[in-house]
Amino acid sequence: MNAINRFLVNPRAILFVFFSIALFASLQSYFGGLKSFVEGGKLYTTYNNYIIFKLSFFHLIQDKDLYLPFLDEQGDFFKYSPTFALIFGILAVLPDVLGLSLWNIINAVVLFSSVYYLPRTDIRTKGLIFVFMLVELLTTVQNEQSNALMAGLMLFTFGFLERRKYWMASLCLVSTIFIKLFGIVGLALYLLYPNKLKLTYTTAFWAVIFTLLPLVVVDRDQFIFLYKSWASLLSDDQSFSAGLSVTRWLTTWFGWNINKTYVSVAGVFLFCLPLLRIKQYQNFVFRTLILSSILIWVVIFNHRAESATFIIAIGGVALWYYSQYPSKENYILLVLAFVFTTLSPTDLFPKFVRNEWMKPYVIKAVPCILIWVKITFDLLWGKFIQRPHGSEANE
Template structure:
């Protein structure tokens, strides 16, 4: 079997991109003609509500289930899609986010074989998210685009991507942690303010300033409601701690301790110039924003799995690293699949949050590696890969 997958065709980007395109096509066909998509309904009707001056955050059971949780900017930014007929927009939605994630990996400073590995390893996880018509592939791609802009000293566009992510899902702001690794920090922060204002007022294309201000008040209120969710209804380190340590530990304490541990790596100022350290920071950011999210769900794990790829490319490949990677593929990537035994999934993986466990352990491994000695010769990727990748 392994010999079969070593054939050159499986390393050919044209073949890989065709596989991703066909998978997106099948999901679009199934969603449009068979299952529909509640998540996309929430997105689609947000623009109509914005234009009509209705609260984006009320319940509209005749149109969709659940709530809209995004900033008003989200509805305006994706208006070119939401202005299309419903079925057309839904059909294109899956191609949009599949393409964004695939392109982000392609542009990263990785070797050809590393990109190939990332594409095949993450394939199922990506489509776990896409099948739910989620925006998570974009959330996984945004820190990568921001990283590329930082590397090229394009701080204006780095700020744009980070603020765009914030307006989709607020925990995307974690990607701003990258700016401390680069010079011209003041300029970047100024650009963050500029983009924050521009994106915040973007919805005035469809509504008045007064109604927009009111929408932001509703958004903040909705965020507090969402963050106060059921502690047993998430797939994250929060539920693992509540299951195996104590259900009385507050989520704010868990997040606070995670932030402190995340920030300990900044003591290694001399390592900031090492590409390996910066790629491990990308891994830490991508995994952190999922496992410490108290409302994380299974489809969000394309972001964490993307981070796992960058950890793997920088890891020393010990037996421990290999065990972690295999456990991630089995428990995180494949456990939601029909190929995984249903009994194990329903009786062991879901009750004990084993989908999250490998990513949690890998994040701690990332932090450990960032504290270990490293030198320029340890950098796994040549500088010119940034341009050619």
């Protein structure tokens, strides 16, 4: 136990683990050869997502439509903003092995740094949050995804808001929106803090800057065309699968074929209800649970959520559990999340179990759904007691 405790309170050791995971996943993908993403389909590099991000920069400077399939070059659509494509040029010009490694390392380091920037949280608790996220971190960097970066930027937004550093908070939040649009849900955090005028104009400033950045390399007509094309892609994307989401859970478990829009509207309504408890805005645990709710909400109500997306939700789960006084029911839910959300896609579960039960019944999403319901209930009616520093209860 002493060795575990020494590890948990050693930021350098944990950073080394995060760095090693990112580097290992990068080299594994780079040397992974070719594979098809659909049965009998064209072969692409194992690190196809990185290739999509990389080529988006070159498509941008060549005045191409970023949102065409480009199936001769990549195995899926580019779905991020034109601004993301431009900024990714910093990595795109590098050799693949270096750019891929730096991309995954950036994701891991931003997430690591954001947890250490959390206010009113002792170093051991931060170590526990890190350990809880390790497997999901490996999953997302093995897929070269931006989800660890998204989670880190949302945590940084909270940390800066708590310290009233509104320029940095709005920069982080606007960055998430220009990576994946669901970052816009983080705007709900602004309701919890004073000086909303400053939050408004700082956010507007960064939004304008990020929107206009592509004009550095494209003309006005191409600029307008790209944003219209992006909007069209996102609109069409709404008709695709329900992913590892509440919508698919309702279908596979209960046979309820409910329109995704209705499910999302219900989710927004339930999410917003706790925000009516304005007097609780002064309570740090309440604000932390709102952040946890956001981190889980943007995954379980995302019709495109996949396994690699759950680093964001698991970050919310860890923050939820380790930010408040431990309880038996919360501990049980935490264990369920670790076993069925984090471990269910791994080889610890036999392949036939994964294929016959875990995937068809979206088991990965279920603990996060239950925890989000519990968070919402507690935000509406619970008492908010911060976790004692150095607490070892129910870990």
